[in-house]
Amino acid sequence: MGKTKRILRYAVSKAAVIAAIVIIIAIIAGVAYYLTTMHKGPTKIIWASTQLCPPEEQQFVKGTLLAQFTKETGIKVEFVAMSYSDLATRLSSEEKAGKVTIDVIGDLHGGLDLYASKGYLMDLSQFGTLSGRTFPKVLMNYAHMHGILAYIPWMTATYVMVINKKAFDYLPPGLTKEDVIKGTDKWTYDALLAWAKNLYEKTGKKLLGFPAGPHGLFVRFLHGYLYPAFTGAQVKNFNSPDAVKMWQYLKKLWQYVNPASTTWDAMADPLLKGEVWIAWDHTARIKDAIVNKPDQFVVVPVPIGPKGRGFILVVAGLAIPKGAPNPKAAWKLIDYLTKPSTQIEVLKKTGFFPTVQEASQAIPSGPLKVLAVGVNAQISAPHALVAMIPSLGAKGGDFKSIYLTAFKRIVLQNEDIQKVLSDLGPKLLNLFKEVGAPLPPPDSG
Amino acid sequence: MGFTSKNKPEAFSLTQPSKIEKFIPYFLIAPALSYLLFFIGYPLAQAVVLAFTDSSGHFTLAHIKYLLYSPESMFYTAFKDTLALAAVIIPIQVMLALGFSLLLSTNFKGREFALYAFVLPLTISDVAGGLIWYTMLSTNGFFNKMLMAAGIIASPIQFFGYQYRYMEFLAIVIAEVWRATAIVFVIIFAGLQMISKDYIEAAEVFGAGTWEKLRHIIFPMLKPSLQAALIIRTLFAFQVFGVVWVLAGRDIPVLAGEAYYEQTELYHYGVAALYALIIAALSVAVGYIYIKMFRAQYLEVGR
Numbered sequence: 001m002g003k004t005k006r007i008l009r010y011a012v013s014k015a016a017v018i019a020a021i022v023i024i025i026a027i028i029a030g031v032a033y034y035l036t037t038m039h040k041g042p043t044k045i046i047w048a049s050t051q052l053c054p055p056e057e058q059q060f061v062k063g064t065l066l067a068q069f070t071k072e073t074g075i076k077v078e079f080v081a082m083s084y085s086d087l088a089t090r091l092s093s094e095e096k097a098g099k100v101t102i103d104v105i106g107d108l109h110g111g112l113d114l115y116a117s118k119g120y121l122m123d124l125s126q127f128g129t130l131s132g133r134t135f136p137k138v139l140m141n142y143a144h145m146h147g148i149l150a151y152i153p154w155m156t157a158t159y160v161m162v163i164n165k166k167a168f169d170y171l172p173p174g175l176t177k178e179d180v181i182k183g184t185d186k187w188t189y190d191a192l193l194a195w196a197k198n199l200y201e202k203t204g205k206k207l208l209g210f211p212a213g214p215h216g217l218f219v220r221f222l223h224g225y226l227y228p229a230f231t232g233a234q235v236k237n238f239n240s241p242d243a244v245k246m247w248q249y250l251k252k253l254w255q256y257v258n259p260a261s262t263t264w265d266a267m268a269d270p271l272l273k274g275e276v277w278i279a280w281d282h283t284a285r286i287k288d289a290i291v292n293k294p295d296q297f298v299v300v301p302v303p304i305g306p307k308g309r310g311f312i313l314v315v316a317g318l319a320i321p322k323g324a325p326n327p328k329a330a331w332k333l334i335d336y337l338t339k340p341s342t343q344i345e346v347l348k349k350t351g352f353f354p355t356v357q358e359a360s361q362a363i364p365s366g367p368l369k370v371l372a373v374g375v376n377a378q379i380s381a382p383h384a385l386v387a388m389i390p391s392l393g394a395k396g397g398d399f400k401s402i403y404l405t406a407f408k409r410i411v412l413q414n415e416d417i418q419k420v421l422s423d424l425g426p427k428l429l430n431l432f433k434e435v436g437a438p439l440p441p442p443d444s445g
Numbered sequence: 446m447g448f449t450s451k452n453k454p455e456a457f458s459l460t461q462p463s464k465i466e467k468f469i470p471y472f473l474i475a476p477a478l479s480y481l482l483f484f485i486g487y488p489l490a491q492a493v494v495l496a497f498t499d500s501s502g503h504f505t506l507a508h509i510k511y512l513l514y515s516p517e518s519m520f521y522t523a524f525k526d527t528l529a530l531a532a533v534i535i536p537i538q539v540m541l542a543l544g545f546s547l548l549l550s551t552n553f554k555g556r557e558f559a560l561y562a563f564v565l566p567l568t569i570s571d572v573a574g575g576l577i578w579y580t581m582l583s584t585n586g587f588f589n590k591m592l593m594a595a596g597i598i599a600s601p602i603q604f605f606g607y608q609y610r611y612m613e614f615l616a617i618v619i620a621e622v623w624r625a626t627a628i629v630f631v632i633i634f635a636g637l638q639m640i641s642k643d644y645i646e647a648a649e650v651f652g653a654g655t656w657e658k659l660r661h662i663i664f665p666m667l668k669p670s671l672q673a674a675l676i677i678r679t680l681f682a683f684q685v686f687g688v689v690w691v692l693a694g695r696d697i698p699v700l701a702g703e704a705y706y707e708q709t710e711l712y713h714y715g716v717a718a719l720y721a722l723i724i725a726a727l728s729v730a731v732g733y734i735y736i737k738m739f740r741a742q743y744l745e746v747g748r
Binding site for chain 1: 465466468469472473475476479500516517579583584585600603604605606607608609613690691692693694695696702706709710711712713
C-alpha cells in the first residue's frame with residue numbers, strides 16, 4: 001500500500017513538473033509568436049508624424065482622415081506618432097543604414113530643415129504640382145531649401161493674444177480697441193504693461209496671464225516673441241544690451257501677471273474662469289475658450305517691440321525621405337492631406353490652420369472664424385518678424401531649458417540679469433554647434 | 446529527503462522522485478519569476494543602462510554630473526521638497542488615522558456614515574484629487590468665495606504661483622491629507638478590530654485608565670498594522686507626483702515630477718532613469734529601516 005502511494009506521489013510530481021515545463025514553453029512560444037507577427041501584416045505605407053500626436057487627434061487621424069483616404073485610394077496607411085527626438089533618431093539611423101521604412105514624414109519646418117540639410121529628403125518638385133490649391137508664397141519660400149523643394153506645407157499654427165472684451169473698459173490712455181485688434185504701431189509692449197497695470201490698479205486683480213506651467217508653452221513667448229521684438233533675433237542676441245532691456249521689461253511686466261501663471265499649462269481654462277482677461281497661448285490651447293464663449297473673447301495680434309512684431313509661425317510640412325519604399329503612394333497621401341476640404345476638416349478638429357488659400361477662404365463663420373481673423377491680423381500686421389522654432393532633435397529640450405532657467409533666475413528669483421545671461425549664453429550657441437543645425441529665422445535671414 | 450531515506454531504507458524508487466521533487470518548487474514559481482524578471486528586472490536593468498550610457502551607447506557619468514552640478518537641474522530642491530512633504534504629511538495622516546480609528550471603534554449614531562465618508566476620497570485618483578483642490582482654492586474658487594461672502598477676508602487668498610510657494614505647499618498638504626489618509630486609516634482600523642476585547646477588559650479590571658490602556662495595550666498591539674501603514678504611506682510619499690504636479694507645477698519640484706519632466710520635456714532619458722533609480726533606492730532603504738526598527742520592538746513586547 002505504501003508502495004502504491006509512493007508511485008502515485010511520483011506520478012503526481014512528475015505530472016506537475018511536466019505541466020510546469022509545458023506552461024513555460026507555452027509562455028515563451030506565445031511571446032515569440034507575438035513578437036514575430038508584430039512585424040508582419042499587409043504592406044502599407046508608414047506615415048511618421050510629430051504632429052497630431054495627442055490621443056484624441058490620433059483617433060481623428062486614424063478613424064476619420066486616413067479611413068477616408070484608404071476608401072478613396074485603397075492604400076493603407078500606418079500612422080506612427082513620434083516625439084521630435086525619436087523621429088530624428090529613427091530617420092537618421094534608417095538613412096545611414098540605407099534601409100528606410102518611413103514613406104511620409106509630418107514634422108515642423110525646423111525638423112525638416114535639419115533633415116534636408118543632411119540630405120535625407122527627396123526633392124518633391126519631381127512629382128509635379130498639386131492642382132486645385134494655392135500655397136501662399138511665404139510658405140513656399142520656406143519649403144524651398146538646400147536646393148530642393150523639401151516639403152509641402154501642411155498645416156500652420158501660431159501663438160496669439162486673447163482678450164476678454166471686459167478688459168477694453170480699462171485701456172490705458174492713448175490706446176484704443178482698434179489699435180489692439182488691428183495691431184497698429186500704438187499696440188506696443190509698453191502699452192501692454194500700462195494696460196496690465198491699469199487693470200491691476202482699477203480691479204485689484206492681476207488679469208494678465210501666461211502658460212508658464214511645466215507643460216505650458218511660455219518658453220515660446222520668450223524665444224519667439226520677446227527676443228525677436230526686443231533684440232531682432234531669437235538666439236544670436238541672447239546675451240546683449242538689448243536682451244538686458246528685454247528682461248528688465250519682463251520683470252516690470254511680471255508685477256502685473258497673475259502669479260498662478262507658473263501652474264498653468266494652457267490658457268483656455270483661466271480665461272473661461274475669468275482668472276485672467278488678457279492671455280497669450282498657442283491657438284490650439286485657447287480654442288476651447290473661444291468655442292465655448294465666442295462672444296466674450298477676441299483674438300488679437302501680439303504687441304510690437306523696438307525691433308518689430310516678433311511672432312512664431314509654426315509651419316508643419318509633409319516630406320518624403322530618400323529611399324522611401326513607396327514614394328508614389330506617399331505623394332498620393334500628401335495630395336489628399338493638402339486638399340482644401342481635408343484641411344478644413346483638420347482645422348475643425350485640431351485648431352491647426354490650413355496652408356491652402358482656398359481652404360482659408362472657406363472657413364465657416366463662428367468660433368473658428370474668430371480665431372482665424374486674429375491669426376490673419378497677426379500675420380498681416382505691419383513690421384512682422386517671423387520666427388521659426390529651431391530643430392535641435394534631442395537637444396530641443398536643452399534649448400527650452402536655457403530660456404526657462406534664465407526666466408526663473410532673473411524674474412522669479414531676482415538674480416542679476418547680466419550674470420545669468422553670461423552664464424547661459426555660451427551654452428545656447430554651443431547647442432547649435434553640437435547638432436550642426438542652422439540658426440532659425442529671423443536670425444538667419 | 447533526509448526524512449524519507451532514514452525511515453525507508455529501500456531507496457530504489459525514492460531517490461529519483463525526491464530529486465525531482467526538490468526542483469518542483471522552482472518549476473512552480475518559474476512563471477511568477479519569469480514575470481518578475483521580464484516586467485521588473487528587465488526595466489530595472491534598462492534604467493541602469495540608460496543612466497550610465499550616452500546616446501551612442503558608451504559609458505558616461507555625464508548624467509550624474511548634470512543631476513548634481515548643472516544649474517538647470519533641480520535635484521537638490523526636489524530631494525529636499527519630497528522629504529519635507531513626507532515629513533509634514535505622514536505624521537498628520539498617522540495621527541488623524543489613529544484618532545479616527547479609535548473614535549470609530551466606539552459605537553455611536555452615524556458611525557457607518559462617518560466610516561464611509563472618510564474612506565470615500567480613496568476612490569478618487571490623485572490627479573482628480575489635485576484638480577478638485579485646485580478649483581476649490583483658486584482665487585475665484587469656492588474657498589475664497591465663501592470666506593469673502595462671510596466677510597472674513599476682503600481680497601482672495603492667493604494659493605498658487607511661484608511667489609506663493611508656501612501656500613502651494615500648504616495646498617499640497619491639505620490635498621494629500623484629504624486624499625490619502627484613508628489608506629492609513631483602513632490599515633490601522635483593521636488592526637484595531639483584531640485586538641481582543643479580553644485584554645482591554647483585563648486592564649480595566651486592574652484599574653487602568655484610558656491613557657494606560659492606550660499606552661500599554663492598544664499601541665503595542667497595533668504596531669504591526671502601524672508598520673504596514675507607515676511603509677505603504679512612506680513609499681507613496683516618495684512617489685508623490687499627480688497632486689503636486691497639478692497644484693504647484695514645478696514651483697515645488699519633487700523627485701517623481703522631475704523624472705517625468707526630464708523625460709518628456711527635456712528628453713534627458715538618462716537623467717530621468719537616474720531619478721527613477723534614486724526613488725527606488727530610497728524606497729528600499731526606508732522599507733528596510735521600518736522593518737528593522739519595528740521588528741526589534743515587537744520582539745521585546747513578545748518577551
